[in-house]
Amino acid sequence: MKSSLTYFATIVAISVLLFTIVPTNACEQSCRTGISLAFGDNYSKEVKVLFVEFKKRLQDNLSNGFTGSVSSSARSSCNKVIEEETDKFEDTFTGNFAKLIEDSIFNQSPQFKGQCQHPLRVNQPPAGVAWTMDDCQNQDYICGNPPAVCHFMDQYVKPRNVKNVNESLKDRLSPNGSFFSTLSRAIIISAAKSNIKANDLPSFATVAEKNILDTFSGFVDYFAQEFCKGTTCDKYDHDIKVKLLSYP
DSSP, rough: HHHHHHHHHHHHHHHHHHHHHHHOOOOOOOHHHHHHHHHHHHHHHHHHHHHHHHHHHHHTTTTTTSSSSOOOHHHHHHHHHHHHHHHHHHHHHHHTTHHHHEEEEETTTSOOOOOOOOTOOOOOOOOOOOOHHHHHHHHOOOOHHHHHHHIIIIIIIIHHHHHHHOOOOHTTTTTTTHHHHHHHHHHHHHHHHHTTTTGGGHHHHHHHHHHHHHHHHHHHHHHHHHHHHHTGOOOOOOOHHHHHOOOO
16 A cells, blocks of 8 residues: 555656646747847837948948039939938848848857757746746757847857848948949939930949949948947847847
8 A cells, every 4th residue: 555655746746846847938930020020020129220331331432533414403312322222222121130140140150049848947948938037047058949048149149140141241242232233324314314425325334333442342341340338239239139039
């Protein structure tokens, strides 16, 4: 009888333990998208500030070296084109941040993937309840849950995100990128419709294209130096952590 009671007590204890420990599931697609947007939405604010400088440089440098006459109305028309096309480019660039950052966090090494039970550091909260900052602190190895992303933000996540944003901009502003051809074409059409002389148009186009490429190259370097430099983007850390810890 005593051994039967001991056996029964052991089974009960194991059952209680199993139901008490809640496994932590890996971050599903909605979770990945939400975490990526938490970073991307804040990075977009920094991009907007830097793109003010980008537009100014394009406008100021456009006709440098052109020996023909550019009227104030022609200049105003070209400046408007630069403003409009650069705004579209910015929207496309930042609109890709969620996809870019999701790849950065979950697909590039070390990947924030896999189950988080070995060993178990945190228990997944019930549906509708957020993870805590303590969970962020305690999840001290890389796996697929939001606290792991939170814990390694400074060591892996943020540096990798910034690197990928910079590389994306560099690729998009290359001579072979679509924005160069789009902007150049729009400016030349604008110049042709203005009072720039027809005989001067080919030389204006040559000068404008060179100046656009030079501005692209200089801005890529400027952006790499200024975007989230030092502790600039640390002001977003708390907001990002709160958002990413809200996902299951």
